[in-house]
Amino acid sequence: MSLYQLSKLLFRLNRDPQAQAVFLSKPETLLADYNLTEEERQAFLSRDVGLLYILGVNGQILMHFAALCGIEWSDYLQRMRDAIKQYGPVRAGIYAMTTSPDEKVAG
């Protein structure tokens, strides 16, 4: 688990238009600076925002990554709910889910 490194990669991506351009063409080149597990690498490269949520990425970072990936808001929320069913509860960070994955709160 290297949640800090994973979060830092996404933090940089949210701030840096050059990194965003690289992400859209050759995303794997961004990984060189970060010490990630294979699961984290795959979650990032496959744009699996649901799994990134389960791995503990803070939503204040993740929602912008989702937007960069063209994932619409309600879809973003649904992917996190689906990931709870697929992967189980959030494993780290401060964002444990408090409602049921079958409950749509808003959006």
Add this chain to the structure above:
Amino acid sequence: MSLVFAGITSHAPGITGRADRASEAQKNAFYAGLERLRAALEASRPDAVIILAAEHFANFFMNNMPAYAMGMGEEYDGPIEDPEWLRIPHRVVKGAPDLGRRLIANILQTVDVAYAEEWRFDHGVMVPLHFLDPNNRMTIIPANINCQGPPLTPLHRAWAFGKAIRRAADAAPERIALVGTGGISHWPATPDSGRINEAWDREFLDRWARNDKDAMLSYTDEETYRDAGQGGFEIRTFITTAAAAGGKGDVWYYEPIPIFAVGCTAAVMEIV
């Protein structure tokens, strides 16, 4: 001259970004509250406006996280989010390097605030500015309390920060306004987004409006997390504003708007 205005407002990105998904009546009522706040802020004729936000990893990160930070840059820009996503156009905002430096120097007498000459505004500053300074005419001093990455500053220190802001503002010849931005109970950017504990919010706003220091400082972070979510940690900015203003608050608008993911708030506080 002194602190001439104190108010609080919500800053959730859905307020603008998902504006078309709220009921028209609810949205208009909230926007009217913000417009009233804008008019009151303008009427106070501030030379500079401190926007005290709870930043969300736009500038500050866990590599070096200040509990408190304040800007003394020449200018700032925002939003850092995609303007299409936030539905707020990009702008360059005028800063107050000299005044900012003097305020920070005074605040440091009692609170170890970090300073920043660079700052990119995220929704925590941009959503309030979009409504309170629509024509981008004001001079802005951003300030931040870490409400995102624990360990967080204790509430009594947020109070001390407010007292320090007030002392520093009163020592400056300029007219200074303070706008605290944040949320009360909310679970933003998670699958729980839209959950709002209205009873908890109203209780907090009651304590805030009475400016009941002991009652505001009595929340533990464990209780806040349980009842108000991780977003509830942002009550710090409202508490700091209350400490700076010192008077009674007047809540002009409060209503939960789930698609905006927060109990939407616009309030002012008397300066005593």
